[in-house]
Amino acid sequence: MAKIRGAIVVDDVTCKGCSLCVASCPTDVIRLADEVNAKGYNYAYMHQPDACIGCANCAMVCPDSCITVYKVKIAETA
Amino acid sequence: MSIDIKDIIKPENLVYQKSRLLTDRVMHYCPGCTHGVVNRLIAEVIEELGIQQDTIGVAPVGCSVLMYNYIEVDWHEAAHGRAPAVGTGIKRLLPNKYVFTYQGDGDLAAIGTAETIHACNRGENMVMIFINNGIYGMTGGQMAPTTLQGMKASTCPFGRDVERDGNPLRMTEIVATLPGTCYVTRHAAHTAAAVRKLKKALFKAFDNQKNNKGTSFVEVVSTCNSGWKMTPVQSNKWMEDNMFPFYPLGDIKDV
Numbered sequence: 604m605a606k607i608r609g610a611i612v613v614d615d616v617t618c619k620g621c622s623l624c625v626a627s628c629p630t631d632v633i634r635l636a637d638e639v640n641a642k643g644y645n646y647a648y649m650h651q652p653d654a655c656i657g658c659a660n661c662a663m664v665c666p667d668s669c670i671t672v673y674k675v676k677i678a679e680t681a
Numbered sequence: 682m683s684i685d686i687k688d689i690i691k692p693e694n695l696v697y698q699k700s701r702l703l704t705d706r707v708m709h710y711c712p713g714c715t716h717g718v719v720n721r722l723i724a725e726v727i728e729e730l731g732i733q734q735d736t737i738g739v740a741p742v743g744c745s746v747l748m749y750n751y752i753e754v755d756w757h758e759a760a761h762g763r764a765p766a767v768g769t770g771i772k773r774l775l776p777n778k779y780v781f782t783y784q785g786d787g788d789l790a791a792i793g794t795a796e797t798i799h800a801c802n803r804g805e806n807m808v809m810i811f812i813n814n815g816i817y818g819m820t821g822g823q824m825a826p827t828t829l830q831g832m833k834a835s836t837c838p839f840g841r842d843v844e845r846d847g848n849p850l851r852m853t854e855i856v857a858t859l860p861g862t863c864y865v866t867r868h869a870a871h872t873a874a875a876v877r878k879l880k881k882a883l884f885k886a887f888d889n890q891k892n893n894k895g896t897s898f899v900e901v902v903s904t905c906n907s908g909w910k911m912t913p914v915q916s917n918k919w920m921e922d923n924m925f926p927f928y929p930l931g932d933i934k935d936v
Contacts, residue, residue: 609696610689621713621913627873644712652686659697660873666717667708672697673689 609657614669620644624661630654700724713913715903718870726883736779739764743785762793765800781808786827790852804861804895808886814903822908826850853900857933863895865934871917
């Protein structure tokens with residue numbers, strides 16, 4: 604069975620740390636960082652990259668368009 | 682079986698990226714503001730319809746007053762509440778262009794009520810986008826015509842009292858009764874599913890202009906976490922629990 608793996612890239616300069624992406628993620632991938640960006644916001648980052656399925660829910664709800672989503676289908680050889 | 686993140690983040694695996702029509706300028710909206718989502722969706726719809734060169738937006742007065750900085754189309758700024766009147770003029774002079782107005786509840790439902798109702802009644806062939814968060818966000822959270830009964834705002838700190846302040850206004854239902862409108866719908870942008878539905882509605886609204894069908898009116902029930910004094914996630918929950926019963930989502934008119 605093919606497995607789906609995703610990844611997101613958060614633009615941590617424009618992220619305002621609103622945490623809407625954290626709430627929208629079905630697999631609990633995203634958290635807010637303890638560090639802050641230049642504007643003083645705790646930006647979002649991939650806390651559990653292995654769980655990401657590339658569903659793009661986070662990018663859909665992001666008000667600042669700072670999330671880019673990638674997805675790949677891996678054919679398991681076993 | 683593991684795959685490195687670097688192998689996933691490649692151009693051929695791209696699923697979603699920021700619209701090409703959005704400028705690099707950082708939006709001035711508060712963290713978690715629905716305006717950002719709707720601005721992005723408008724950019725995506727214009728990009729996917731391929732009408733960037735033919736679109737003219739009319740920016741309002743309110744939180745989204747600086748919207749012309751964010752989307753790479755032609756813009757016109759209107760006086761407070763007069764976006765439908767300005768949009769009417771543009772559309773009548775340039776009938777082949779796609780015209781949309783973007784207004785908040787203080788702009789469209791308070792100072793601009795007359796312009797809104799008459800533009801819809803004349804059936805001006807344009808898209809009107811109405812952001813309804815029940816509060817005057819830009820000026821510090823005062824009561825708006827759309828503020829719910831019992832909802833707190835800085836000018837009604839004990840909640841809106843219908844006896845004293847009147848009833849909240851359902852603008853979308855009002856314009857749905859007018860013969861000039863062809864598509865009147867209410868949406869939200871609080872979850873990914875709602876965002877996708879809203880995008881479809883915007884597609885349809887812009888498409889109606891091509892067929893000269895009349896005014897398309899899209900209301901987006903929104904949050905104002907700064908004005909409501911909540912976190913963005915709490916405001917979305919509050920909106921679901923309190924705004925949706927009074928402002929039910931869905932198509933009101935579609936001819």
